[in-house]
Amino acid sequence: MKRFAHRVLPARVLPVLALAAPAVIALGAAPAAADAAPVSFSYADCPDSLPVGADPGNWICDNIVIGGGTMKIGSIQQTLTKPISMTVQSGYDPVTGENINIFVKMRSQQETVPGGVLGVPGTENIPLLSLKEKTQYAGNFSLGFTAAGGYGSTIDLRVKIINSLLGDTCYIGSKTDPIKLNLEGDNDSLKWYDNAIGMTMNDTSFAAPGTTGCGLFGGVANFRAGLPSASGKNAASLQLYLSSKPYTELFPALKAQAKSSASTKMLPLGLPQSIKPGS
Template sequence: MRPASARLRAGLLATCTALTALATIGPASADAASTTRLSGDWAPFSRCPVDDPAMLAADGRTDIVQCIASHSASGTIKLGNTNVITGASDLQVGVVQHTGGTNSLVAPAGGALIADSADIPGGLLGLMCPNDVPVIGDICRQITNGTLNRVTATVESAGTPTDFNLTAGATSGQPIIAIPIRIHLQNPFLGNSCYIGSAAHPIVLRPQNVTAPTLGIQRFDGNGTPNTAGDMNRLSLVNASQTDTTFAVPGASGCGLAGLLDWAVNLKTGLPSAAGKNSVVLNSASTYLAGLHAPGTVVPDNGKLLSQYWHSAAQ
């Protein structure tokens, strides 16, 4: 009988070989995810959770509801030793403003944040090779083409955002919102459960504007048609790059069979990484907030009317 270490290595390699048949990579992206296409000034709010019970229950007096959408076409993220150029990202939530100035956020069913996948520079070769550890060395020798080498990283929601601050969104230098995320690393050898961060231990981004955005206010009808006397208001905060350098990053987990590749990924990427050693930049972020112009006049139907108007704008 072969030694346990040899059996373990053979089992791992057999599993990795089988995983190459599952090499199709590409979860829903920020531009390709299922959304509702809306008309006119409703357009940015394609995923607003207007039918969530917490939104529908808002009366317009003690609770007032609005939709928030923030989109960035590109950016960068640094995790430990690894820098990645990112694609489009889209953050959408509903906000319930309570009497006394507090608020609570409601995430869409598919998660508040969706983002395009990005390629890790150097792929698996860059993450783990060269390496003289037998199991890792065997994997390195099997990486013979781009499909086996390619590693994609996709930012995913890991919970509902908190701590929304509208004043911070209209100015600069203050955290606007706290966004819990995890990062999904995908490659045939890593399997489908390789993550940096989790729902229990997320990476929490707190982006802030580098410079104050350009402010605009529009009135529009319930169906999205611009109208200076319309029932709806939209606040636009555009062309403000955002950044955060305050977040910590945990180590990777679930990489390879039974997590046997976690240590290799963490070693080369410099994870876990303490707060202050990581960063994210969102280029030219455009943020919008929409709600009824006079919610106090529609008590107790603020939430129900917002949902009705949103659906009336669907194309």
């Protein structure tokens, strides 16, 4: 398993990608802005409360969007065509003073699996042979740096498999035996937008467990998906985007409680709208 370390980044790197680092970043100028990111961001899932004793002036709500990419799990190659969004609170632990990230919510949509139940191209649109999947959060979210100094993240997932014959509890992986991603950022892909930053994150070392909750068709589901699948036979390449807002902007009532000023303090990883690239 890759290990992540805390590190303070230079101001010019404020901020870095969604699944990048729970580091403290000094405010400063960013590269010149391009166009808006090609995804939509929402802060509707940002909680209106923080840990007891937290200073709202030192907290940000991040909206992370997986806007595309591919996942190869066993014998299934899935192109992501619908966005997956994640909401994360980032700030200082009021007790220890360390940077922490609190995972709030994942939102995802069903994707059609090419080849359907039989793995035959073109059959995925036939009702009984249709096969869909939906990615779900299963824990272990972290932001950090790899031992080599690059950006990285961990996240555990399970994938719901949807077909009328499989029932409503069929998954690849489970909360106790999930797909465990250890993503590394492609530094060359880092791009600044006028409302976000983006980067491609990859993992080719994760293992994929077998299915659970598929009833009498569990063996068939495993055979179709080529599961379980050992490390080195699976791959994830995800295009991620990050946009952030300070808590004092999201919830003005919290501004009066802030003990510090975002213009002078170092903030957790994120992209407050008040900090514009090129400013």
